[in-house]
Amino acid sequence: PESGIARSPHHGSAPQCVVAGMAHAMVGNASEIYATIDGISVNGPINERLKSLEKLRSLLVPPVAISESQVHDCITRLSAEVSSLNNAAIYAFTTTTKLKQIAQFFPSTVESLTLVWAALTTKLDNSNSHDANVAWQSTTILWTWMGSLSKIPFSWSKMQGDDWFQHLVAAAVERFGDAGPSRDAAATALALWRGRDDGEWNKELIRAQVALGGHRRLACLRLVATLTKLNSWGKDKLNQLVIDSSVWHDVSALVDDRSFTVKRLVLKILSRCVYRVQPKKIRSWRSHHRRLARVGKDNNIDMSTEDKSMIDDQLFEIPDFVEDVMEHALDALGDSSTEVRQSAAKAVGRMAERLPNICGDDVLDFLLEAVFATNSDSDWHGGCLSIAEMGRRGMLQNRLGEIVPILVEALQFDAQKGASTWVGVNVRDAACYAYWAICRSYPPSVLRPYLNQMNESIVLVALFDREVNCRRAASAAFQEATGRQGASSCPNGLSIIMAADYYSLANRENSYHKVALEIAHFKEYTIPIIQHLSSVRLSHWDATVRAQAARSLHLITQLDAQHMATFVLPELLSKCVTTKSPAERHGVVMGCADIILALHDQPIMLSEETRMLLISLPSTVENNRLYRGRWSELIRYAMCRYVECTCRARLELSVAQQVQFLDCVDACIQHPS
Numbered sequence: 001p002e003s004g005i006a007r008s009p010h011h012g013s014a015p016q017c018v019v020a021g022m023a024h025a026m027v028g029n030a031s032e033i034y035a036t037i038d039g040i041s042v043n044g045p046i047n048e049r050l051k052s053l054e055k056l057r058s059l060l061v062p063p064v065a066i067s068e069s070q071v072h073d074c075i076t077r078l079s080a081e082v083s084s085l086n087n088a089a090i091y092a093f094t095t096t097t098k099l100k101q102i103a104q105f106f107p108s109t110v111e112s113l114t115l116v117w118a119a120l121t122t123k124l125d126n127s128n129s130h131d132a133n134v135a136w137q138s139t140t141i142l143w144t145w146m147g148s149l150s151k152i153p154f155s156w157s158k159m160q161g162d163d164w165f166q167h168l169v170a171a172a173v174e175r176f177g178d179a180g181p182s183r184d185a186a187a188t189a190l191a192l193w194r195g196r197d198d199g200e201w202n203k204e205l206i207r208a209q210v211a212l213g214g215h216r217r218l219a220c221l222r223l224v225a226t227l228t229k230l231n232s233w234g235k236d237k238l239n240q241l242v243i244d245s246s247v248w249h250d251v252s253a254l255v256d257d258r259s260f261t262v263k264r265l266v267l268k269i270l271s272r273c274v275y276r277v278q279p280k281k282i283r284s285w286r287s288h289h290r291r292l293a294r295v296g297k298d299n300n301i302d303m304s305t306e307d308k309s310m311i312d313d314q315l316f317e318i319p320d321f322v323e324d325v326m327e328h329a330l331d332a333l334g335d336s337s338t339e340v341r342q343s344a345a346k347a348v349g350r351m352a353e354r355l356p357n358i359c360g361d362d363v364l365d366f367l368l369e370a371v372f373a374t375n376s377d378s379d380w381h382g383g384c385l386s387i388a389e390m391g392r393r394g395m396l397q398n399r400l401g402e403i404v405p406i407l408v409e410a411l412q413f414d415a416q417k418g419a420s421t422w423v424g425v426n427v428r429d430a431a432c433y434a435y436w437a438i439c440r441s442y443p444p445s446v447l448r449p450y451l452n453q454m455n456e457s458i459v460l461v462a463l464f465d466r467e468v469n470c471r472r473a474a475s476a477a478f479q480e481a482t483g484r485q486g487a488s489s490c491p492n493g494l495s496i497i498m499a500a501d502y503y504s505l506a507n508r509e510n511s512y513h514k515v516a517l518e519i520a521h522f523k524e525y526t527i528p529i530i531q532h533l534s535s536v537r538l539s540h541w542d543a544t545v546r547a548q549a550a551r552s553l554h555l556i557t558q559l560d561a562q563h564m565a566t567f568v569l570p571e572l573l574s575k576c577v578t579t580k581s582p583a584e585r586h587g588v589v590m591g592c593a594d595i596i597l598a599l600h601d602q603p604i605m606l607s608e609e610t611r612m613l614l615i616s617l618p619s620t621v622e623n624n625r626l627y628r629g630r631w632s633e634l635i636r637y638a639m640c641r642y643v644e645c646t647c648r649a650r651l652e653l654s655v656a657q658q659v660q661f662l663d664c665v666d667a668c669i670q671h672p673s
Helices: 016-035 045-052 054-060 068-079 084-095 099-103 110-121 132-151 156-160 164-175 181-194 204-212 214-229 235-243 246-252 260-277 284-297 320-332 338-353 357-371 377-392 397-410 425-441 444-464 468-485 493-499 508-520 523-535 543-559 561-578 582-599 608-623 632-648 655-669
Strands: none
Touching: 084 099, 084 132, 099 132, 110 132, 110 164, 132 164, 132 181, 156 164, 164 181, 164 204, 181 214, 204 214, 204 246, 214 235, 214 246, 214 260, 235 246, 235 260, 246 260, 260 320, 260 338, 320 338, 320 357, 338 357, 338 377, 357 377, 357 397, 377 397, 377 425, 397 425, 397 444, 425 444, 425 468, 444 468, 444 508, 444 523, 468 493, 468 508, 493 508, 508 523, 508 543, 523 543, 523 561, 543 561, 543 582, 561 582, 561 608, 582 608, 582 632, 608 632, 608 655, 632 655
């Protein structure tokens, strides 16, 4: 997904027996793999079996399925002899989990440092293997391991010698020209060692590598990005290496580079520098909640005392470079690359958190007035991600009245791009992320005025969105809202979570026909679901979605037949002729057909006006020459369905009216399809 929600099958709920059965099977399979690690072959069956578990990687991450001791023993046994084959075998585990998680199980001893450094300096990973694939995998593992060894609490001069760090720099720079993950691993390892108090070098090295361009530039940017992220680096070190030096000028000049990877890394570096040099602030309401949590642990804390320097109502002078970086980040919110937009959104939230309230409001004003004023899916996606990042940091409390309508609109964003292309999936997914972040960050007392509108919108997305990742993201967001805001703020929230879980929403037909019917039984959602299906889903650009929406209306009619007969059906009948969209005409005719058939089993009398509109529809369609044109095939199919449902509903027709219906069928039978 584009915003990071619903990536795991643990989002949403599922029957415990299903999860238990899957976990038992996966644990047994994974334990067998770890137990039979001796003699592992990089291209052998073990590696293939690891790849087969990629889709359920969350069950292989400790402590869900396998104990940490098993993973540690496995890595230790493979790393006992530092060789290309063993290193590549360790890399095979990245098909089921991240390299960062594997690195925590590497041995971190002085002896390990000696072994790894010897392997790197003697190029053991290249000399013992003719397979280039094994070579770069081994190199990646060795440099990742070297990075984890930087946590050894001993001076490197005592372990390896006074000039050892210069040799480490030379070995890492040699890898800067690689085109694979070994380049990033070497840059990260070098940054971790440079972040130690005893690590140092000439900053001109960074400028020289950046000027070379290509892979070396990417490696150097990765190195600086890692340095700016280290908590061990204080403000003085950051100023000395980056901000108050020529490195800042060289990095800033790349913010408009054509490579999206370069732009993403540059935004990370600049925003982290701004974040680190600005004074730390905590939002006043968040500070209050933190004090409450501390009082729960220590009753001796005085609630009246407060560190005034941390409250957000203070003004201070903002350097000019902060404004420049914020401007670059806001411009990047509309970038064509999703990864750049994500980094830009994090940069906006990260920097705005350290600004005074009045400056944070200026950033929010720009988002509301400029970013969301366009019809570009890229701008809306970047804007929603920025709203989510700012919401996570407690910056939206006084502007929720303006933001909630924007999010509700973003949850239904679907724009046409070109003749037959529709975009908006990433926008809806990011809107779910923003909803999740807001519900997670604010107490019920703040969100209560907006929760009804927000819950209604997110439930409709969870039920009826075309894309499965958006349905699952909406379900996970609603689950977070129910847990954080409480049952009183989310009526029937637990029942909805149980019905609309990760697995039940996987199939769109099941979501439309079963889950929607179950949730429509709750009175808070009956009318909103009916209105959404009739006004939005019957007009959708996908013919399959329109047909499923019509069938869903047929099933839900039994819950409020009077509303269907009095309001929904007359409105749809009027749209059959007045609408200028062939797709919408197809949808409303299908909807009318299914509603008529459903009303046949209900004790409801149609008004005379509605009855006449029903009977005259075939002749009206023919008289307006609606069977002709580009969409004629769909209109003919819908009218045949309409005639079928009208006859099955035993609607009273005169002889002349029956002839009109037969003429409609005859006109459609002649069509080639």
